[in-house]
Amino acid sequence: MTTVAQDLPDTGVPRGGVFTGDSQGLHGLVLDVRGGTVPAYTSSGCVAHGELAGLLAGRTDRLDPSAPDSVFHREEHEPLPGERRPVPFLPKSRLLTPAEQRVAAECFARTLATGELTSGPAVATFEAALADFTGLHATATSSGTDGLIVALRSVGVEPGDEVIIPANSFAATENAVLACGAVPVLADVEPERHTLDPVSAGAAVTSRTRAVLPVHLYGRLADMAALRRTADAHGLRVVEDACQAIGVTGVGRHSDAAVLSFNPYKNFGLTGKAGAVLTGDGELAERVRAIAYHGFHPDTKNVKTEPWGLNSKIDNPIASVAMGLLPGLTLKNYRRAFLAGRYVTGLAELHAAGLLTLPSFTPDHAWHLFTVRVPGGPAERERIRARVREDGGVETDIYYPVLTHRQRTPLHGRLFSRSRLPHTEQLHTTAFQIPLHNQLSLTEQNRVIEALHAAVRPTAR
Template identity: 40%
Template sequence: MSKLDLADAPERKIPFNDLSIQWRQIAASVRDDFETTFDQSAFCLGPFVERFETEISQFLGARHAIGVNSGTSALHLAVLAAGLGPGDEVIVPAHSFIATLWGVLYAGATPVFCDVEAETGTLDVRAAERCITPATKAIIPVHLYGQPADMAAVKALAKRHGLTIIEDAAQAIDARWEGQHVGTIGAMGCFSFYPGKNLGAAGEAGLVVTNDDDLAAKMRSLRNHGQSERYIHQAVGYNYRMDGLQGVVLRRKLPLLGAWTASRRELAMRYSERLAGTPLQLPAVRYGEHVWHLYVVRTPDRDRLRAALAERGIETGLHYPVPLHKQPCLANLPSAGQGFPSAEAWASQCLSLPLFTGMTFDDVDYVADTVRASY
């Protein structure tokens, strides 16, 4: 890889993300709603959260939507509602953000790693099946980077072995598999509204959805200190309530999500067209409708390419450079000592290029031209 000639390079900055563009589209309406929220002191749950829950359940086609304070909390509630605990094993992909398995550990159950597909980075169902033991009770497919996992294979596996499916759709709001929104395919689906997500809050927030009335009732109670009636606590609960102000922001962004998703797809297509023929391994779309939370390329020259892009003012990301089975805090898990070659290849080679709402084709072309010039 050659060093870029910067002599004639214009001074230009391409951020990895620019959340201010989304804010400017909703600022006026949100400020009015903030006034109402403060006037009503509706800071924890409250009417704006309830309206958001109703509207996003309709958007996703889910019977129930339970707003919480983070995607991590959503996953924890789903694991608890599924009745998982000590002695139970839950299959998780070795290549994901660590929050995928926090809920499993919080509940006292045991995460069991499996490898991911070499092409997509999503859970490899054949590898998952080799992990199943009599203690296996659930599986958490991750719709990684906005790409649906192979849900046909996941559903078939779960049916054969009697497993509960908890979808980690934290990066995949509005992605669909066979026309159905991800997150609504398994028993429960979990979403993150961390600010950088395709649908992002103004802080931390999350959601868990289900079509099961009993599971929904459990999770609503658990998110609010284990109470369904005020000051009557039927279970050990948690303070996982969504803030009213986050309900305001998310409710105003939700009607714009479809257009934002379409824009992300156009930008991703532009990247793929402009980067075709380079040594990079470009992202593949194999299952359903990708929403491009991240545009992740792969190359053994990842670190040198990243440095070359940085020289030209282009910010990039690493999602994720250390696979879960190599995380220090997880070293005591029984499956941590195993090898997961596809997960390890993704971790060592992945590079996330800028892609965000409001990015232009000109921005994409600048990134792509810089990549081409670096080889």
């Protein structure tokens, strides 16, 4: 049966005081709520923190799923005994709540009426709010992919340069490098984090290497301090693909630039494609801004400060939607962190028995995806996925099914035929993702936990 009884280890993150809504703060809050006492928190005043700040100022009981009006989603009707209700992996019709859909529609309609459909005032407002939330300069872009291209070009990646990336990412990572005319070079990942290994990255450096592009896969921060040291030892620039890691403490701290995505499937998903480039460097921020819009000076129409640029700024209507939805951002990340902790405790027995490997419940995670691993190989993984689907009605997924060096285009054959990435390949054959999204209900999560217990336990085979 489902148990959510065992406690999570206390990672010692600071508690109480000013609450900024980053992953460390949310991690501490999850531990507080599970421990039954929430200390006094004051809000940083960030817009992104608005809804959660409201709760911290009074109704902290609503942060606990046992409250009748808790912030966790519930199903309208509990399943009847014996009723088999499916648990979709990421239901498109529930990406935004009905209330969020109304907010988005109102924001969109307001900007439609002004006719400011490309540039417009909401863009700067949203960028300022993002800067406030992250403590970095922010340029909002038309997607995370475009943000990556803009960031790479802005740090000086030129045609023919090499950029070191992991092989287990969404194609946007390698495509951004290719779009710059540069060459993606693959390095292996760390087995616990699933993110770029600083030692392997160091070994991949050649005289043509210009930058390192780590990916905070599933929302877990790569070992950025070590990657920065590797980069500094070789005079390289660092761009973070933080498309899955909004709100993670430390994003942008050890790099030249970090890139977020707000596509509808992300933690902070909007009503279409959007992203942002973050940087702590004011001069670089100017270049990012110019390259994101035709190389133009940000305040002077049609006058170039850069020889080249893209048409990659966010549109005003979507920036307006972003502002409408922004106050819910850290509450969404809180729910994800809480549900991740609930998976970790609910599946702890299977982990302890060596039947399923769980991620550690760490404070450097946005919990974009919850990834588990099986001890066997792909056949065992498929057996378990089939059982949870057929017996439990639970849909799972694999991110990403084809590693970069296993793609079958002539270019991939030419570039990567000799790539050897043992950790990446090992993880790739054993990992899969279980449902974790902004509106996953507690009862759905219980069904996932039950289905995994039934599918994985040897007695149940």
